[in-house]
Amino acid sequence: MGTGLHKEVAYINATSAIGAQGIFRNGQPLAVPGSADVTVLLRAGYEQLGSPYPKFHKMDTLSKLGWLAAEILLTGTPLLERYAAGSVGLALANQSSSLDTDLRYFDTVKDIASPALFVYTLSNIVIGEICIRHGFKGENIFFVQPRFDTTGMADYVQELFAEQAVDACICGWVEVMHTHFEAALFLVEKEAGSSALPLNAHNLEKLYQSITNGNGATDSRS
Numbered sequence: 001m002g003t004g005l006h007k008e009v010a011y012i013n014a015t016s017a018i019g020a021q022g023i024f025r026n027g028q029p030l031a032v033p034g035s036a037d038v039t040v041l042l043r044a045g046y047e048q049l050g051s052p053y054p055k056f057h058k059m060d061t062l063s064k065l066g067w068l069a070a071e072i073l074l075t076g077t078p079l080l081e082r083y084a085a086g087s088v089g090l091a092l093a094n095q096s097s098s099l100d101t102d103l104r105y106f107d108t109v110k111d112i113a114s115p116a117l118f119v120y121t122l123s124n125i126v127i128g129e130i131c132i133r134h135g136f137k138g139e140n141i142f143f144v145q146p147r148f149d150t151t152g153m154a155d156y157v158q159e160l161f162a163e164q165a166v167d168a169c170i171c172g173w174v175e176v177m178h179t180h181f182e183a184a185l186f187l188v189e190k191e192a193g194s195s196a197l198p199l200n201a202h203n204l205e206k207l208y209q210s211i212t213n214g215n216g217a218t219d220s221r222s
Contacts, residue, residue: 011188015185105118148184168188
């Protein structure tokens with residue numbers, strides 16, 4: 001259940017998930033077939049949204065994955081209509097940092113180094129792409145860890161709310177390495193929505209495990 005230092009100071013109001021099994025929002029699948037090919041799945045998800053954003057096509061795979069997961073998460077939820085740009089934060093994590101892109105960039109160095117790839121050889125660039133898209137200017141951090149530390153993430157985000165550093169925060173896991181990819185994002189707000197769960201390690205772990213178990217069900221109402 002986490003440390004319990006800031007019990008129920010924030011609430012998980014929405015979730016999104018992207019994996020080989022498909023794309024989901026609040027446990028409900030989008031009309032996009034699952035695919036083990038991340039390129040195919042991300043393009044299908046982008047086209048399903050129907051909102052043109054040409055920069056998407058220039059991003060590396062990690063940024064595309066995080067960007068699309070954020071788009072799905074925030075569908076119908078214009079945060080800047082309710083919160084100041086500086087009060088919306090992001091806290092993401094993964095295992096491989098930007099290594100997938102680093103290796104792709106290294107391959108280009110053998111011929112002509114690709115500046116387009118070099119731009120993305122930092123894991124936190126995915127946060128920048130999400131912030132640029134939505135105009136967020138709040139606290140942000142990217143953790144690199146062996147697995148999704150839901151206790152540490154819950155405590156960190158709870159602390160942001162307890163200190164009134166944010167009114168809303170997108171947190172979660174965005175991992176890409178070779179053929180493996182997985183995204184799980186959570187919209188946390190200071191006020192509980194109609195289907196909210198209190199933010200704590202137990203609830204965050206439960207929602208995340210539902211993704212890693214392969215069913216994509218991340219419904220905050222369960």
